[in-house]
Amino acid sequence: MILILRSLVRGRFLLMTIGFGIIIAAVLVGSALLAGTPQATLGSKIIPSPSTAPAGPPQRYILAEGSSADDVADQLEELGIIRSAAQFKILASLLGLQNRLVSGVYTLQPGDSTISILRRITVVGEVVPTIRITFPEGLRIEEMAEIAQQAGFGPAEEFIAAAREVELPLTLGVGLPEGVGNEGYLFPDTYIVPLGSSAAELVALMxxxxxLRFSADLREAAARQGLTPHEVLTLASIxxxxxxxxEERAVVAGIFFNRLEAFDRLGADATVQYCIATDLSSVEAYGWWKPGSDLTLGDLDCDSPYNTRRYTGMPPGPIASPGLASIAAVVYAEDTQYYYYVVDTRANDNSHCFAVTFEEHDDPNRCEKINQ
Structure with missing residues (x-):
């Protein structure tokens, strides 16, 4: 691959090898150079002068799954790893690397060239060996740890320990009660990370x-409703x-807000399931989530602040890791008249029937009547 790029390098060619491709940057002194401005042009694009950030100690950088080249450029400039985000963005575009970013945890050296840093965090030339791992929505940390172990990230205990110790971004840590763990703070998604990544690096990436996914726009929308990120994640996990x-998520989120306002009680069976999973004999018999149809009266009385059948208000924290759809459903909950919901056993698709009053909800023929 040969690309002729206008550059500020005077009187010489800049030769850069990238994978199997060669980029020859030819010096073309334009009017911008003659005027002494620190930039040149390529067509209509402005190319910032080749420059590096001041040298400094190595910096740990987490490239999150789904990050765009623009996101990465802005983050690297803010961290002082590169001098110019604009230069990074243009070079990534010119080299066709903006869609070849590899998520993971990197140690990057401030003062290295932009080209060198691009090579570190993108797939260029030879394919970087990677591991692909998928975490479905709605899992506990222990379940995620089992998936990580099966994928080769070491014993499940290492993942669990890393999850307990991971430092959360400040914007997400707002409203996190003291003593509450990081359940619900590892985003469920498909991750492609470099081979050899540790469980701790995977957890930090998640x-x-x-x-990244619980965006500033979502956090601001939540704040306008008086909700902290922690409260949103807690309700979203339920x-x-x-x-x-x-299509039922926003309706059920609206029901939870109605219940909190009217009764100060959520009454969600999922929180009972989370509570009783502290009993390892229950986990051995039913897995981490005992089926709702098997819950007993004793289960419903499980003594834990996470049990919203027994205790008022919201539980101390999330009971699982919610996906983006559930987070958005809480932030943009439907303004509904309903207070109750039950699985429609006739449908065989886990859909629900909804009711305004307990009498409607308690009627054995509720779904037939409600859907008439």
């Missing part, structure tokens, strides 16, 4: 990805476990 049908 927490950073949550920060919605994730309670609802399987996408």
């Amino acid at each position: 927490a950073e990805t949550l920060h 919605v994730e476990r309670e609802v399987a049908i996408a």
Whole structure:
């Protein structure tokens, strides 16, 4: 691959090898140079002068899954790893690397050239060996740890320990009660990371990805409703476990807000399931989530602040990792008249029937009547 690029390098060619491709940057002194401005042009594009950030100690950088080249450029400039985000963006575009970013945890050296840093964090030439791992929505940390172990990230205990210790981005840590763990703060997604990544690096990437997906716009919309990120994630985790049908998520989120306002009680079976999973004999018999149809009266009385059948208000924190759809459903909950919902056993698709009063909800023929 040969690309002729207008550059500020006077009187010589700049030769850069990238994978199997060669870029020859030819010096073409234009009017911008003659005027002494620190830039040249390529067509209509402005090319910042080749420059590096001041040298400094190596910096740990987390490239979150789904990050754009613009996101990365801005973050690297803010960290002082590169001098110019604009230069990074243009070079990534010119070299066709903007869609070849590899998520992961990197140690980058301030003062290295932009080209060198691009080579580190993108797939160029030879394919970088990677591991692909998928975490479905609605899992506990222990379940995620089992998936990570099966994928080769070491014992499940290492993942669990890393999840407990991971440092959350400040914007997500707002409103996090003291003593509450990081359940719900690892974003469920498909991750492609460099081979040899540790469980701790994977966990850090998942927490950073949550920060990216639970965007500033969503956080601001939540704040306008008086909700902290922690409260949103807590409710979203319950919605994730309670609802399987996408279009029902915002309705159930609205029901939870109605219940909190009217009764100060959520009454969600998913929180009972989370509570009783502290009993390892229950986990051995039913897995981490005992089916709702098997819950007993004793289960419903499980003594934990996470049990919203027994305790008022919201639980101390999330019960699982919610996906983006459930987070958005809480932030943009439907203004509904309903207070109750129950699985429609006739439908065989885990959809629900909704009711305004407990009498409607308690009627054995409720779904037939409601849907008439």
